[in-house]
Amino acid sequence: MKVFLKALVSRVAVMLKNKLSYIVLRLALFYFVKRNSQAAKRLSEIDGKVFKVGLEDQKNHYFLLVKDNRFKVIQAVEMVDATISGKTGAFIGLIRKRYDPDELFFKRQLTIEGDIGLVTYLKNTLAHL
């Protein structure tokens, strides 16, 4: 019984943590784009594309759909156009403009797969915001 309870608590904690990071991610993306809606219009070039963002340390991932000049966090997809993976701290550092994305990539702290042209477009578009 004790083991069962411990497992249950641990599972609930993981679920809450994932839910919380999901909410934080949605809010961060919303304000990130809202801050400069003019530059966010560049996202229309990649409308409909789906990025998988992998958080290696959390063993978790999110799917981001680019739609109507903003990002939508979606649950599941049939096809991913590109995948970007790294530790949570790396992504937070990027959003807070503490890290240079190329620097992280050159040092293998970010990995990218799939359509590299698309990832480059995303990187450069976010830099305008």
Added chain:
Amino acid sequence: MSRVELCAPAGNLPSLKEAINKGADAVYLGFNNDTNLRNFPGLNFTSKETAKAIMFAHRRGKKVYIAINSYPQTDQLEQSYKDIDHACSLRADALIMSDLGLLDYTSKKHPSMRLHLSVQAGASSAQSIIFYQKTFNVKRVVLPRVMSIEKIAKINEETDCEFEVFGFGLLCINYEGRCHLSSYLTGESINTYGACGSPRFVKFEENGENLKVMLGGTCLNKYPKNASIAYPTPCKGYYHNLEKEGFEYAFQNPQSLNVLEILPSLIESGADAIKIEGRQRSQVYVGKAVSSFRQAIDSHYKDSESYRVPKEGNAELESLFEGSSFTCGCYVEE
């Protein structure tokens, strides 16, 4: 003698503002098309952003140079002419150009526009520089990264043209304006399409043990786990040499240029401007690189005798470099 100008790159408006706020005297940028040599997806300035950038810089007494430095084919000429006219109407402080036809067009149609000769023109002798001065009224030449400090000083004695030298950033194989290597793998050359190793031809394949880097279907390198990597261009490929029965960097070991160590002698050679490479890099890169160079240049002018490489600034630069290590390049070893 006027102080050396610190010229910073910008691929977007936040980077331009960061460069100016951190102490750049001038910023160079390009329009978001293939008329300049950093034509990466999503990078560079729209017309409105360019106007905003120029206004921001001019209000702070800083300059903006616009690079229109590709070598257009006949069907690309109209776009180049349009961009030249537009850059002039926006009151950019100078245009950075390399193509003879475009230089001719600009010097005739916009005689008051200041012209800088791009590094892509590869002018590396006094005779060549004087030709561009006399023919197109070029005011400044960006020198190719193939020359020693002694040669730069000699050119300075032989001409009265301003010149700009690279101080920091990724090196290429120093065959500027003539390199078509990437076109053999992708069908697109930097000089006509504005990017060597365009990202749409790049593939990264991670298999747990190593990272395989492909360009246009050709494997350029296999990096072991956690090894630092460089952006994939054919000149940085790690190729199999059948003669030597081993792999080697056949063209160039990927290294970044950093002149902080030799900054005083580079300035004393007569350089009018020090240029930081990297319009494709982020606001963070621009901020750190400009701060480091601003500090070093100011320290040199304060007391040249006691100049030391600023430790903190150099560490910041080290965090940004691409490839395996730093080098002073051909400035000290041709």
